[in-house]
Amino acid sequence: MRSLLFLFLIIGSVLLTFSAWADSLSVTSIAPGVYVHFGKQEDAFPFNRGDIANLGFIVGDNSVAVIDTGSSPYLGDQLKRAVRSVTNLPIRYVINTHVHPDHVLGDVSFVGTDTVFVGNARLSAALQARGPYYMNALPRTVGEDDAKGAQVIAPTLSVQDETTLDLGGRKIVLKSWPTAHTDNDLTVWDAATQTLFASDLLFVNRIPVLDGNLSGWLSDLEGMAAIPAKLVVPGHGPLVTEWPQGLSDQRRYLTVLRDDVRAVIAHHGTMEQAMDSACLGEKDKWLLFGLYNRRNVSAAFAELEWE
Amino acid sequence: MGSRCLLLLAALALWSCGVCTSVARAAEAGDLTRWNEIRPLIFGAAEIENGEGIIALDAPTRAEDAAVVPISIVALAPQSPDRFIAKVSLVIDENPAPLVAVFHLTPLNGSATLSTRVRVNDYTNIRAIAQMSDGKLVMVSRYMKAAGGCSAPASKDQQAALARLGKMKMIPPERVMSGQPSVFHLLISHPNNSGLQFDQMSRNYIPAHYIKLIQITFDGQPVLTVEPNISISEDPSFHFAWVTDHSGTFEVKAVDSRDTVFTGSFPVTVAPGS
Numbered sequence A: 001m002r003s004l005l006f007l008f009l010i011i012g013s014v015l016l017t018f019s020a021w022a023d024s025l026s027v028t029s030i031a032p033g034v035y036v037h038f039g040k041q042e043d044a045f046p047f048n049r050g051d052i053a054n055l056g057f058i059v060g061d062n063s064v065a066v067i068d069t070g071s072s073p074y075l076g077d078q079l080k081r082a083v084r085s086v087t088n089l090p091i092r093y094v095i096n097t098h099v100h101p102d103h104v105l106g107d108v109s110f111v112g113t114d115t116v117f118v119g120n121a122r123l124s125a126a127l128q129a130r131g132p133y134y135m136n137a138l139p140r141t142v143g144e145d146d147a148k149g150a151q152v153i154a155p156t157l158s159v160q161d162e163t164t165l166d167l168g169g170r171k172i173v174l175k176s177w178p179t180a181h182t183d184n185d186l187t188v189w190d191a192a193t194q195t196l197f198a199s200d201l202l203f204v205n206r207i208p209v210l211d212g213n214l215s216g217w218l219s220d221l222e223g224m225a226a227i228p229a230k231l232v233v234p235g236h237g238p239l240v241t242e243w244p245q246g247l248s249d250q251r252r253y254l255t256v257l258r259d260d261v262r263a264v265i266a267h268h269g270t271m272e273q274a275m276d277s278a279c280l281g282e283k284d285k286w287l288l289f290g291l292y293n294r295r296n297v298s299a300a301f302a303e304l305e306w307e
Numbered sequence B: 001m002g003s004r005c006l007l008l009l010a011a012l013a014l015w016s017c018g019v020c021t022s023v024a025r026a027a028e029a030g031d032l033t034r035w036n037e038i039r040p041l042i043f044g045a046a047e048i049e050n051g052e053g054i055i056a057l058d059a060p061t062r063a064e065d066a067a068v069v070p071i072s073i074v075a076l077a078p079q080s081p082d083r084f085i086a087k088v089s090l091v092i093d094e095n096p097a098p099l100v101a102v103f104h105l106t107p108l109n110g111s112a113t114l115s116t117r118v119r120v121n122d123y124t125n126i127r128a129i130a131q132m133s134d135g136k137l138v139m140v141s142r143y144m145k146a147a148g149g150c151s152a153p154a155s156k157d158q159q160a161a162l163a164r165l166g167k168m169k170m171i172p173p174e175r176v177m178s179g180q181p182s183v184f185h186l187l188i189s190h191p192n193n194s195g196l197q198f199d200q201m202s203r204n205y206i207p208a209h210y211i212k213l214i215q216i217t218f219d220g221q222p223v224l225t226v227e228p229n230i231s232i233s234e235d236p237s238f239h240f241a242w243v244t245d246h247s248g249t250f251e252v253k254a255v256d257s258r259d260t261v262f263t264g265s266f267p268v269t270v271a272p273g274s
């Protein structure tokens, strides 16, 4: 009986998780044809090889779309092998949900004559401004070996507002959002399974990082809440199955951030005073709070003092 | 600072950018390699003494957001007519433009304490060098770690930055007390763009677009002159002190690298009975 249960567990994990007897990232099939690798809820370091963001791919009848490629060519290669462990269809599209290095620096692994690199219309400018800096920091973040061969790949298809890609019998809708987490956020909607790849517009359990516009983010969340999603893949954190309830923690944090920072500004306080005092009630509710809250406050302060 | 000196610093900026794309050279605490290159360009052969006890640098040990790091240069003695800080230079060794800003002060500031926000590109030493009224140079420095993860010393919202260009704010303290130093906060909306990005299409460096001069006066009297550089954060921010016994008006003139002039006029009311 015990061994039968054991067998079930093995079969279950083989069905759900195509990890690697070969060398590839572990991916989970969350819906028919939709696969996700869940990154660790950590900051990027050589010891975790920068494996911190959620990466995914969607398989249609004649092609595959990859959604984000990881922190390094090493992770890009691993993700590519994970795709190959599921299908031999061509990887036609590589979609970058935004400029951050944990989402784009595996792109180079997918470069091919027919690969289309897709991003928000503002991604190209952001990559240009930040790319050299990210490349400089990469050996430090993921280690010298994993960083080798990294390149910033310019998007070849820009999404101004919305664009639909046809993977063969399966259409996915890409949407560019007003500035929020960054000024180049993009989500992916798979209508067939009502799955939303939310990009870093959604953090679950891990503290959200503000690198765009706080007011814009709060208003984007209302737009996202209206999407009739059954499954939502956050940029960081576990799969969300209750929507829009799944974004309420993040909405609360961002609202507290806005209100606390506004209060300091109203009393002619400084950025440093705000960094020392804002959002302290959120401290135990988020992973990596100590690493990112002060940074979020400084970004919010620089934005809100112009209100 | 002469134009030859500026040219040399610009050359240094391009050189370091070429380097930064190939090898990560993160300075360690106490690493003087870069400082020894910069120092003669800014200060020539002048002797620089230890500034502890005269000024202090208030800065985080790790940059939280590479694009916006708040820094204060704290003056430990008041400005008095017979001994005051005339000039403060802020230097970030490992930045593409290491001379972040030069501040010119007067005895009438009351206090020479200054705050601003800077970009920090890498692990680096940060220095404040004060020139005293007798010409003597003194320096304090400290080491700062670069911001982690996805932080970059770049704009968060490139379109918004341009849309607000040239707007200005002067935030007074809640009460301006007669005859005592009051801290004012000047904000100028400007992308203060480094211009060091390489444009793949034109095969050129995008020209820098930054504030190069700020002059503040109070009823015609000089208050503070700043010569900033691209290492100052987007939407340049400065806290400075001023002493007055009467209500009056700050006039601010800012000039950017395209020679566009921005001006602002800010009345100040001294608290009655103070």
Ligand SMILES: [Zn+2]
Residues within 6 Å of the ligand: A098, A100, A181, A200, A235, B150
């Ligand atoms: Zn991100």
